[in-house]
Amino acid sequence: MEVADLPPTNLNLFCFTKNHSSSYVFIMHPKFPLPSCLSIDHNTTQRLPLDEKEAEDDERSTKCDTPLTCNKIPSSLAKALIHYTTSTITPQQTLKEISVTSKVLDKKSPCNFLVFGLGHDSLMWSSLNHGGRTIFLEEDESWIEQIQHRFPMLESYHVTYDSKVNQADNLMDVGKGPECTAVGDPRYSMCQLALKGLPSEVYDIKWDLIMVDAPTGYHDEAPGRMSAIYTAGMMARNKEEGETDVFVHDVNRVVEDNFSKAFLCEGYMKKQQGRLRHFNIPSHRDGSHRSFCPE
Structure with a gap:
């Protein structure tokens, strides 16, 4: 038959x-x-x-020489698929903006990924870095509690920012001083821009990717992203070897535009897509004696 x-x-x-x-x-x-x-x-x-x-x-x-196996999708990825399939909330970044970071993650993951901000796209970033370590830094404690209740697998920490958007011009001048261009561990820096109160593991881990999409920064009295951008750049320079991909969102705004150019350096910028800029910053501790920004 x-x-x-x-x-x-x-x-x-x-x-x-x-x-x-x-x-x-x-x-x-x-x-x-x-x-x-x-x-x-x-x-x-x-x-x-x-x-x-x-x-x-x-x-x-007719026995097969090599038995076939079924690789089950990890539960964390399954939850992410279900969440974004059923969610009606649009992430803050556009598809084209997200694609810039996802292409780098595709090459480097699993890796160490630090994100300033905890939002509707956090589960996506953590899932795209499956097997790596993704840490989120968030200013709003109540929002952290909400997200942790829904997605307990995400690793997030509460941080505070002392500077406000209306202090940006003064901090730009401060950042030009020798104490701010000297490469070192941000927690021991004499620069007013350096964030010194982050969890210890944030300073100890050598980050492959850093994304600055927080703090709020959308009005004069709101916490600004000046220190987050500066600290991200200093962490990249202070890494013993290799390069760090740094992404800054909302560069259509004055603070994000000016501070990313000044402290992540236009010479290190790889791409801009919409409101997202991608910088690739090499180690400044590898014996190359680089200047703060490339000539």
């Missing part, structure tokens, strides 16, 4: 896979257990076993 001749009620599962030299057919039939695999020669027609004995004979004679 050929496969096509089997009554529909006798055939529960029919699945094919291929390698370089042969194909395999898997069949679930109520009369016999599922064989590991049945090899099919491309030049011949494979007949189905008619009873259990014949099925056992076929299984012994």
Whole structure:
């Protein structure tokens, strides 16, 4: 009896896979257990076993050398898929902006990824860096509690920012001083722009990617991103070796525009897509004696 001749009620599962030299057919039939695999020669027609004995004979004679395995999707990725499939909330970044960072993550993950800000896109960033470590820094404690309740797998910490948007001009002048251009660990820096109260692991980890999408920064009295941008650049320079990809969102605003150019350096900018800028900053501790910004 050929496969096509089997009554529909006798055939529960029919699945094919291929390698370089042969194909395999898997069949679930109520009369016999599922064989590991049945090899099919491309030049011949494979007949189905008619009873259990014949099925056992076929299984012994056609065992696959390498058993096929089923790789189950991790639960964290499954939750992310379900969340974004059912969510009606649009992330702050556009698809084109997200794609800039995701392309770098695709090359570097699993890696160390630091994100200033905890938002509707945080689960996505953590999932795209599956197997790596992604840490989120957030100014709003109540928002952290909400997100942790929904997504307890995300690692986030509360941080405070002392400077406000209306102090940006003064801090830009401060940042030009020698104490701010000297490369070192931000927590021990004499520069007023350096963030010194972050969790210890934030300073200890050597980051592959850093994204600045917080604090708020959208009105004069709001915490500004001046210190976050400066600290991200200093962490990249202070790394013992290698390069750090730094991303700044909302560069359509004055603070993000000016501070990213000044402290992440236009010479290190790789790309701008919409409101997102991508910088690639090399280590300044690798013996190369680089200036703060490339000439």
